[in-house]
Every structure is written in C-alpha cells, then in structure tokens.
Amino acid sequence: MDHRPQAWGRPRDDVYGAYDGSYLNHGGPKNATQSPVVTGTSVIALKFKDGVVMAADNLASYGSLARFTDVKRLHTFHNTTILGYGGDVSDMQFLSRLILQIELHQDYELEQLPDIKAQRGQEVMQANNLFTFLKKQMYHCRNHFDPLWNQILIAGFDDERKPFLSSVDLRGTSFSAPSLATGFGAALAQPIMRKYADTEEQAAKLTREEAVEIVKECMKVLFYRDARSLDRYSIAVVTKDGIDLKENEQLEKQSWAFAERIKGYGTQTV
Amino acid sequence: MFRNNYDNDSVTFSPQGRIFQVEYAAEAVKQGSVVVGIASKTHAVLVAIKRNAEELSSYQKKLFPIDEHVGIAIAGLTSDARVLSNFMKQQCLGHRLSYGRNMPIRNMVDQIGSKAQNNTQHYGKRPYGVGLLIAGVDNTGPHLFEFQPSGMTEEMQAFAIGARSQMARTYLEKHLESFLDSSREELISHGLKALKESLVQDRELTVENTSIGVVGYVRNEEGTSYKVEPFTLYDGQDVSEFLEKVSDANEGGGAATAEEAAAPEGDSMEVDS
Amino acid sequence: MSMFSQNPLMNGPNYSFSETPRVGAPEGAREHRFDPYTDNGGSTLAIAGADFTIMAGDTRLTSGYSINSRFHRKVFKIGGTTTDQHDAHLVLSVVGFAADGEALMERVDAMCKMYRYRHGRPISVKACAQRLSTILYNKRFFPYYAYAILGGLDEEGKGAVYSYDPVGSYEREQCRAGGAAASLIMPFLDNQVNFKNQFIPGSGEGHALQERERRPLTRQEVEVLVKDAFDGAVERHIEVGDGLQMMVITNKGIEEIILPLKRD
Numbered sequence: 001m002d003h004r005p006q007a008w009g010r011p012r013d014d015v016y017g018a019y020d021g022s023y024l025n026h027g028g029p030k031n032a033t034q035s036p037v038v039t040g041t042s043v044i045a046l047k048f049k050d051g052v053v054m055a056a057d058n059l060a061s062y063g064s065l066a067r068f069t070d071v072k073r074l075h076t077f078h079n080t081t082i083l084g085y086g087g088d089v090s091d092m093q094f095l096s097r098l099i100l101q102i103e104l105h106q107d108y109e110l111e112q113l114p115d116i117k118a119q120r121g122q123e124v125m126q127a128n129n130l131f132t133f134l135k136k137q138m139y140h141c142r143n144h145f146d147p148l149w150n151q152i153l154i155a156g157f158d159d160e161r162k163p164f165l166s167s168v169d170l171r172g173t174s175f176s177a178p179s180l181a182t183g184f185g186a187a188l189a190q191p192i193m194r195k196y197a198d199t200e201e202q203a204a205k206l207t208r209e210e211a212v213e214i215v216k217e218c219m220k221v222l223f224y225r226d227a228r229s230l231d232r233y234s235i236a237v238v239t240k241d242g243i244d245l246k247e248n249e250q251l252e253k254q255s256w257a258f259a260e261r262i263k264g265y266g267t268q269t270v
Numbered sequence: 271m272f273r274n275n276y277d278n279d280s281v282t283f284s285p286q287g288r289i290f291q292v293e294y295a296a297e298a299v300k301q302g303s304v305v306v307g308i309a310s311k312t313h314a315v316l317v318a319i320k321r322n323a324e325e326l327s328s329y330q331k332k333l334f335p336i337d338e339h340v341g342i343a344i345a346g347l348t349s350d351a352r353v354l355s356n357f358m359k360q361q362c363l364g365h366r367l368s369y370g371r372n373m374p375i376r377n378m379v380d381q382i383g384s385k386a387q388n389n390t391q392h393y394g395k396r397p398y399g400v401g402l403l404i405a406g407v408d409n410t411g412p413h414l415f416e417f418q419p420s421g422m423t424e425e426m427q428a429f430a431i432g433a434r435s436q437m438a439r440t441y442l443e444k445h446l447e448s449f450l451d452s453s454r455e456e457l458i459s460h461g462l463k464a465l466k467e468s469l470v471q472d473r474e475l476t477v478e479n480t481s482i483g484v485v486g487y488v489r490n491e492e493g494t495s496y497k498v499e500p501f502t503l504y505d506g507q508d509v510s511e512f513l514e515k516v517s518d519a520n521e522g523g524g525a526a527t528a529e530e531a532a533a534p535e536g537d538s539m540e541v542d543s
Numbered sequence: 544m545s546m547f548s549q550n551p552l553m554n555g556p557n558y559s560f561s562e563t564p565r566v567g568a569p570e571g572a573r574e575h576r577f578d579p580y581t582d583n584g585g586s587t588l589a590i591a592g593a594d595f596t597i598m599a600g601d602t603r604l605t606s607g608y609s610i611n612s613r614f615h616r617k618v619f620k621i622g623g624t625t626t627d628q629h630d631a632h633l634v635l636s637v638v639g640f641a642a643d644g645e646a647l648m649e650r651v652d653a654m655c656k657m658y659r660y661r662h663g664r665p666i667s668v669k670a671c672a673q674r675l676s677t678i679l680y681n682k683r684f685f686p687y688y689a690y691a692i693l694g695g696l697d698e699e700g701k702g703a704v705y706s707y708d709p710v711g712s713y714e715r716e717q718c719r720a721g722g723a724a725a726s727l728i729m730p731f732l733d734n735q736v737n738f739k740n741q742f743i744p745g746s747g748e749g750h751a752l753q754e755r756e757r758r759p760l761t762r763q764e765v766e767v768l769v770k771d772a773f774d775g776a777v778e779r780h781i782e783v784g785d786g787l788q789m790m791v792i793t794n795k796g797i798e799e800i801i802l803p804l805k806r807d
C-alpha cells in the first residue's frame with residue numbers, strides 16, 4: 001500500500017492499473033486540429049442584379065448530435081461584407097475574433113482621416129480585400145499543418161463596386177462563381193441555383209426578390225435531405241445600401257409528403 | 271573652444287531638450303538638392319533637381335518608384351533613402367499579397383516613421399540622413415506626405431525639401447488655392463515653377479537635371495470606383511515638353527522673391543557650450 | 544472487377560483524385576489525418592512558335608466530382624509593373640492543387656517585380672525559368688503540388704516554353720501539356736507539333752521511310768491546334784471543360800483570348 005500523501009484518494013494501481021496520462025502528452029511540438037468537432041453544415045449564396053444573398057442554418061452539430069441550435073453562422077464586416085462559415089465552429093469563432101480586430105483597427109483609421117476624405121464614403125476594405133486576407137490566413141494555417149477547419153463564403157462588393165462572391169476552404173483553395181454552396185449544399189443546392197444563374201450574365205438579371213426566393217427554396221431542400229440541418233436559419237442580403245441580416249428565420253411551407261414514397265431503408269418490408 | 275557634449279549619440283537630450291544628432295540629420299536633408307511635391311484632387315506630382323558631382327559624372331537619381339501607386343522624392347543621403355525605399359517596396363508587395371490592394375499611403379508612411387523614430391531612441395544607431403516626399407494614391411485619393419529623419423511624417427497639400435527649398439515653399443504657399451483643382455499638366459507646371467524659384471542664379475532647369483514623377487487617381491464616369499494611373503517617371507528627353515511650358519519665354523514674371531533667395535543658408539545653429 | 548483499369552491499384556476509370564482502396568490498414572482502424580493537398584483538376588498547354596508563344600488552360604475548377612467554378616483562371620501574366628499586368632512579358636500556367644499554384648504564381652510575380660526594381664529592366668525568360676526551378680526545389684520536402692509551365696520570348700525573340708515538375712526539374716521545350724488531361728493531349732502534340740510518326744508517303748519501306756520534315760507552325764495553326772486539343776480532352780476527361788483561356792505572347796505584348804468549351 002502506498003501511504004504517501006500524494007497518493008491519497010487516487011485509484012490504486014494494483015486495482016485499476018497504472019494511470020494513463022497519455023492524453024496529457026502532446027503528439028509532437030503542437031497539437032493542431034486533426035478533425036472538426038462541433039460543426040456547421042452548408043452555407044449557400046447567390047449573386048443577383050445588385051448584390052448577393054447568403055443563407056445558413058443556425059445549427060452546430062456534435063457529430064450526429066444537434067448540439068447547439070442557436071449558432072449564428074453568418075457574420076458581417078463593416079456593414080458591407082457578409083461571411084458565411086461552414087465547418088468547425090471553434091475555428092469560426094477564432095476567425096471571427098481575428099476579423100473583428102481588423103474591423104476595429106480600420107474604424108480607428110477611418111476616424112483619423114481628415115473630414116474631407118472621410119466624407120467621400122470610401123470604405124477602407126472591400127469584400128475582395130477581406131477575402132484575400134482570409135485566403136492567405138487559411139493557406140498559411142494549412143502550410144503549418146494547423147488548418148482552420150472551415151469553408152467560408154464571402155459576399156459583398158469589389159473595388160469596382162460590382163457584386164462579389166467567393167469561397168475559401170481549409171486548404172486555402174479559393175474560387176468564385178455566380179452561386180456557391182459549401183458541404184451538402186454543393187450537391188443539393190448548387191444545381192437548383194445554377195438552374196437560375198448558371199452564368200454571371202444570368203445572375204445579373206435576377207432581382208433581389210427572385211434571388212431570396214431561390215435561396216429559401218434551397219434551404220428547404222437542404223432541410224429535407226441533410227440530416228445535420230435545422231429549419232431555423234439566417235439569411236442576409238448585401239446591396240450597396242448595406243446588409244439586411246435576419247438571424248431567426250423559420251422554414252415555411254414544408255411538405256414532407258415525399259417522405260412517404262421513400263422505400264428501401266430500415267425494417268420496412270414493402 | 272566650444273565643444274558640444276550632447277551630440278555624441280541620438281539618445282541623449284541636451285539640457286535644452288534637444289537631440290542634436292537628429293537635428294544634424296535634418297541638416298543633411300538641407301544639403302540635398304531640392305525636391306517639390308504637390309497634390310490635387312486627382313494627381314500627386316513630384317519634381318526634383320538632380321545634381322552631378324562633376325561635369326563628367328552622371329546625375330544622382332532623386333525620384334524612385336515604390337509600387338504602382340506610390341513614388342518618392344529624396345533629399346539627403348541617397349544610400350539611406352535606398353534602405354527606406356527597399357523597405358517600402360517590400361511593405362507594398364507584402365500588403366498586396368495579403369489584401370489584394372494598393373497599400374494605403376498613410377499606413378506605409380506611418381511604418382517608415384516608426385522605423386526612423388526607432389533610430390533616434392537606441393544607443394549606437396543613427397538617424398536616417400534623408401528627407402522624403404511621398405506621393406501616392408489609395409482608396410481615399412491622392413496624397414502627399416513629408417518624412418523627416420526624426421521620424422516625423424505629415425500629410426501636405428504641397429511641399430518642398432532640400433537645399434534652398436524655402437523659395438519653392440514660398441511659391442507653393444502663394445499658389446496654394448489653385449492646386450486642389452489643377453489638372454495633371456497644371457500641377458506639373460506648378461511643380462517646375464516652384465523648383466525654378468529655388469535655383470541658384472544663372473542655373474536652369476534642363477532635360478539633364480530635371481526629374482518628374484506623376485501618379486493619378488482616375489474615377490469612372492459614375493464616380494463609383496477609381497483606377498490608378500500608375501506612378502510614371504519622366505527623365506531626360508521626356509521632360510522637355512514639360513519644361514517648354516514653363517520656359518521663361520512663355521512666362522511673364524520670374525524671380526520675384528530675390529530677397530528670400532539671399533536668405534542665409536545653413537544658419538549657424540544654437541549650440542550648447 | 545474491371546479489367547480495363549489503367550492503374551493496378553484501382554478498379555474502373557481513373558481519376559486524378561484518390562480513390563485508391565486502403566491496403567494493409569487494420570480492420571476497423573481509421574486514422575484521420577489532415578491532408579494538405581487536393582487535386583483541382585484542369586489541364587494546361589503551351590506551344591512555342593518562331594516568334595510567339597501560346598499558353599492555354601481550361602477554366603474549370605473541380606474537387607472530386609463537383610465543379611466548384613466554371614471560370615477560374617490557371618494561366619497568369621506575370622512580371623508586369625501593375626495589378627492589371629498590362630506591361631507583363633511572361634506567362635505562367637499552373638495546374639494541380641489550385642491554392643499551391645496560385646501561391647507559386649504570386650511568389651514568382653513578386654520575384655519578377657523585385658528583379659525589375661533592382662535591375663531597372665524586366666527579367667528574361669531564361670532567368671525567370673531558373674529562379675522558378677529554385678523556388679520549387681527549395682520546397683521539395685513540402686512541395687507546391689503544381690505543374691508549372693512558363694512561357695515567353697527568349698533573348699532572340701523566339702518563343703520559349705519551360706516546363707516543370709512539382710519539385711523543380713525543368714527543361715525548355717517546343718510544347719508541353721500539363722495537368723489532368725496531359726496524357727491525352729501530349730501524344731497529340733507530339734504528332735501535330737513535332738510531326739512524330741509522320742512519314743513522307745512512298746519515300747521507302749520500313750526503316751527507309753523518311754520522316755516528315757519539321758517546320759515552325761504559324762500562330763493561326765497553333766490557335767486551332769490548341770482548341771482541337773482541348774475539345775478532345777473535354778470529351779474524354781471529366782475534370783476538363785467550361786472555358787478555354789489562351790494567352791498569346793508576341794513582341795507586341797500579351798493577348799488574352801477566352802473561348803467556350805463544353806460544360807457537361
């Protein structure tokens with residue numbers, strides 16, 4: 001029997017085996033995210049005539065558990081840019097803090113500008129600038145084998161004041177298109193959006209109302225078929241007038257009639 | 271014999287609260303030939319007099335392009351200027367890589383300001399012996415900044431530094447109102463005229479000794495966005511057309527401020543005994 | 544199991560992203576490690592002429608079976624003084640992992656800008672080619688997963704194409720295809736640019752047959768050749784399509800041509 005004070009109250013090795021302290025040991029010089037933990041599912045976005053609309057549901061899953069049902073995954077920057085995060089929620093929060101720092105720093109700089117210049121209403125950083133920054137951040141982290149496990153959509157306006165929509169993922173791969181969707185959305189929502197806006201020209205003809213309608217329809221399809229989704233969602237529209245962000249929308253006019261026709265799963269023998 | 275005990279390094283204040291090494295560095299700026307910068311609503315220009323050490327030598331460069339949207343004019347030690355120029359170039363490239371845009375001018379100027387200030391607060395370092403005029407455009411329009419070895423930076427509408435630059439500044443002050451709405455060509459002409467004011471008697475602006483740099487900010491028709499007219503350097507024969515416009519033949523008055531021209535230069539500094 | 548597999552490890556058709564079944568992994572043991580690479584598909588092509596070079600690439604960006612974007616460039620002007628690269632004189636194409644490719648392009652472009660700043664003149668293709676090799680080789684233990692091709696005009700004004708592997712091996716060539724459909728396009732180029740396997744009819748029997756003599760192709764011929772090569776690749780490779788981006792480098796500057804490709 002070990003009577004030393006430091007052993008008091010501890011499980012006895014001869015009964016429980018030696019204490020396994022391996023979880024305290026770091027696997028190498030640093031312990032980077034090797035897989036996402038609490039995750040958000042698809043983010044979808046569509047360009048239209050004078051802006052971009054983006055949506056994502058309010059769910060953060062822990063594996064198959066619907067862990068947090070009120071997580072806002074659409075963030076804004078300077079009332080000019082929307083960021084939609086798919087993937088790991090803690091990494092999202094890290095990036096969000098990073099971007100808040102930039103925002104505050106730039107607000108401070110704007111404050112310092114002489115009045116005549118400030119009146120010109122030139123925002124210091126446009127969506128494309130923030131996008132480039134995020135892309136570099138993501139790529140930098142992947143280079144250090146410490147990826148930020150997200151795919152992010154960025155919507156707003158570019159230097160030439162044209163609607164801007166781009167995506168960047170955990171490896172720093174980035175691309176833009178008239179419509180974008182992350183995760184399951186790439187398979188389920190993207191075909192629907194491409195039906196209406198396959199090219200930039202087609203997207204430039206869509207009205208705001210049409211674009212919002214299409215995106216809402218996509219959110220419904222995603223809720224029907226994506227098991228890690230929720231019917232509470234956020235939707236944001238960015239135009240030259242600013243951002244219209246609604247964070248507590250409910251999916252309307254659901255019809256689960258199609259579910260009756262699904263056969264071939266579980267124990268049913270029909 | 272007088273001996274100044276407070277000018278051995280740039281970290282010691284004199285009892286009068288001065289740092290002599292920094293002030294001497296400012297003197298080095300006054301040794302350099304004159305450079306003039308002016309900004310309007312649409313452009314920022316730099317003009318400079320180049321010097322040659324002797325008849326047979328080439329002329330020392332005074333204007334340096336930094337990035338597509340910025341250029342600098344230097345007065346003082348060229349080699350010190352090159353260090354700052356390289357630094358700014360790197361910063362601009364880095365900023366472009368990180369943010370995909372032109373580096374905001376104030377941002378960049380603040381960085382060299384801090385860099386220079388750092389030299390005035392550490393033992394064994396020496397202030398930069400060069401003054402700069404920085405002309406550039408960014409999201410907020412054209413800008414002109416002045417930089418001094420002390421680390422001081424300031425935004426200017428128009429300014430001149432270097433030898434006998436007071437006369438150029440007098441010219442600029444007199445015409446200050448007209449600069450904001452000047453066209454590209456008018457702005458260059460103003461710059462050259464200001465430069466002329468600072469010339470020594472019976473020296474002239476020639477294609478050999480004059481440099482011009484221009485950078486512009488071109489708005490589209492709707493005024494919603496802008497394009498950069500990249501910083502362009504004019505040297506040699508390229509400056510002749512600009513010189514012709516301000517040649518004495520085309521001008522009425524001339525050296526009106528002869529008295530100021532006689533102002534003592536390198537006035538002896540008040541020195542602690 | 545398919546007997547038509549080109550790859551002994553895989554069954555069925557061959558894609559450039561990994562479908563390789565795990566061999567030797569213990570039953571039930573799954574290790575999830577971050578893989579820093581993906582393959583974004585697409586194909587590039589470069590042909591050097593007597594006084595021009597044409598660089599081309601499709602504009603599709605994929606991951607797996609998804610098309611991420613139908614208009615994503617992989618051919619870039621580099622070495623200019625401004626953002627719009629109006630005075631650029633070199634072209635770099637990158638295919639493979641898009642993020643690495645673009646990072647590489649930006650590095651080479653920054654390097655060219657520094658060269659111009661330091662030397663007061665634009666970098667030569669030869670010098671840039673050597674430097675690009677060094678950049679790739681320096682990262683050989685964590686390579687840029689990108690197949691780069693550099694194009695321009697050499698000191699004599701002749702078309703120059705330099706092709707690379709991801710760790711920096713390079714050579715100057717007349718023509719080169721890179722990326723997903725490289726194995727489809729390259730034999731076509733061998734035949735159509737270097738006239739490989741072309742003989743003069745009736746010039747002899749067997750080994751006595753005389754090869755068709757090589758001649759420099761004209762710009763018009765090459766443009767058609769490039770379009771044909773991509774039309775062929777689009778038919779046979781799922782990762783190629785949507786748009787064709789062509790850069791024509793002549794002593795008058797660089798001209799960009801965008802043509803449609805099949806989007807299926």
